[in-house]
């Protein structure tokens with residue numbers, strides 16, 4: 001009885017191995033033996049975009065009057081973590097190398113979802129769609145961090161973001177990031193997206209978030 005079971009199991013195993021080996025030639029699935037994903041944006045946290053940095057001092061020496069002379073606008077960059085992993089738990093049975101990927105570009109698109117606070121804010125997208133280039137190598141079976149532009153400098157100097165300076169109002173938005181890249185060697189192109197909540201306001205100070 002035990003021997004019979006073993007035989008059946010062996011047959012099933014042989015069939016499975018055979019099916020895998022037969023599938024090695026011209027099987028499009030093996031063109032996708034690795035998958036590249038965005039494993040986190042901004043360390044998994046939403047992003048608070050400060051439309052005006054208050055500089056070294058919020059107040060003058062009297063402790064009451066705002067010190068405006070050292071205020072400045074800063075461009076926002078965001079940390080992105082990419083993960084290049086095998087598509088499934090089966091490491092390529094055909095003996096192929098798992099590929100390294102190069103992330104070469106990205107598109108950023110914002111959608112405004114809500115406004116809040118005491119001051120009315122003019123309509124309009126907080127940030128117009130834009131495209132960026134980058135060169136971030138993501139070796140096989142590894143995680144790599146990089147930085148990309150999330151809010152260009154000039155956008156903070158235009159409405160509606162400039163209207164948030166020295167106000168207690170806020171724009172709530174969603175950003176969709178579409179990354180592009182290719183596999184080194186094969187040239188296989190990949191495109192994948194990730195999203196993050198981005199809120200725009202002028203807090204007097206925000207903690208450094210690495």
Ligand SMILES: [Ca+2]
Pocket residue numbers: 053054055056057058059066067068069070071
């Ligand atoms: Ca200041």
Ligand SMILES: [Ca+2]
Pocket residue numbers: 050051052053054201202203204205
């Ligand atoms: Ca601020």
